[in-house]
Amino acid sequence: MTLRGIFYPYFVSSVMGLLLKISDVWKSFGNVVANEGVSMEVRSGEIVSLLGPNGAGKTTLVMQIYGELKPDKGKISLLGKSPTDSLVKRRMGVIPQECSPYSDLSVWDNVYYAGRLKGVKGHVLRTTAETLLQRLGLWEKRNSLADELSGGMRRKLLIGMALINQPDFVVLDEPTVGLDPSSRREVWDLLQELRKEGKGILLTTHYLDEAEKLSDRIYFLNRKVIYAGTPAEIKEKFSDWYEVVDYSTGKSIRVRGTR
Numbered sequence: 560m561t562l563r564g565i566f567y568p569y570f571v572s573s574v575m576g577l578l579l580k581i582s583d584v585w586k587s588f589g590n591v592v593a594n595e596g597v598s599m600e601v602r603s604g605e606i607v608s609l610l611g612p613n614g615a616g617k618t619t620l621v622m623q624i625y626g627e628l629k630p631d632k633g634k635i636s637l638l639g640k641s642p643t644d645s646l647v648k649r650r651m652g653v654i655p656q657e658c659s660p661y662s663d664l665s666v667w668d669n670v671y672y673a674g675r676l677k678g679v680k681g682h683v684l685r686t687t688a689e690t691l692l693q694r695l696g697l698w699e700k701r702n703s704l705a706d707e708l709s710g711g712m713r714r715k716l717l718i719g720m721a722l723i724n725q726p727d728f729v730v731l732d733e734p735t736v737g738l739d740p741s742s743r744r745e746v747w748d749l750l751q752e753l754r755k756e757g758k759g760i761l762l763t764t765h766y767l768d769e770a771e772k773l774s775d776r777i778y779f780l781n782r783k784v785i786y787a788g789t790p791a792e793i794k795e796k797f798s799d800w801y802e803v804v805d806y807s808t809g810k811s812i813r814v815r816g817t818r
């Protein structure tokens with residue numbers, strides 16, 4: 560069975576339209592302001608990327624989206640409810656940045672138990688697990704311990720665990736870090752397939768090529784949203800800007816080139 564075949568009934572019953580709405584969210588840690596009045600949206604059938612340098616506040620924002628942190632100010636509505644709502648948690652898939660599978664469980668058991676924890680069972684659980692592992696190139700490794708996998712394979716296993724409940728909304732914090740080019744493409748294909756089935760996907764990335772290739776919209780974040788637009792709009796706006804590093808101060812400067 561294809562992923563499309565499995566996911567389609569969920570798509571039909573999922574909330575259409577606006578899945579995530581973030582309105583004027585602020586979050587600080589002591590004196591450090593990580594998010595400053597951030598507003599953004601993700602709709603069903605969209606891949607949206609958060610792009611920004613180290614320390615830009617991407618992880619802080621996604622942790623608030625999956626209910627791990629609470630905004631100091633502002634509102635996050637996910638599937639029409641609060642991110643901490645237990646029903647919302649069952650309908651979303653998350654891959655946090657710092658996270659690994661259970662090292663002493665097999666690949667199959669990791670995916671299987673992630674499904675059980677999210678209330679999936681029986682035939683649906685087994686079929687979805689098999690389809691995901693095939694799609695992620697992990698089927699041959701299903702009996703290996705997660706500990707025996709390469710870093711890239713462990714990352715793909717986490718993606719399988721996040722998708723086992725056939726979520727309506729998926730948050731991935733740097734999903735392709737550590738993957739080789741062909742594994743990256745496999746993950747990209749899978750995300751594009753999920754988009755076609757009507758899922759809303761939010762990912763953080765450092766890679767402009769990844770954001771450009773996958774996204775319907777990109778939000779440039781540096782504490783606040785610096786710019787938001789489609790990849791084509793961003794290409795047009797920034798195509799003649801260059802980043803130059805001043806090695807005497809370590810600072811980077813944006814300069815406009817001549818066409």
Ligand SMILES: Nc1ncnc2c1ncn2[C@@H]1O[C@H](COP(=O)(O)OP(=O)(O)OP(=O)(O)O)[C@@H](O)[C@H]1O
Nearest residue numbers: 588591592593611612613614615616617618619620
């Ligand atoms: N628990 C915390 N306590 C104190 N400061 C924190 C905490 N979490 C994040 N910060 C600070 O908030 C700012 C934003 O960090 P965050 O991890 O959200 O950025 P990021 O864009 O995800 O970075 P990276 O791309 O390196 O993962 C940084 O200055 C960071 O040091």
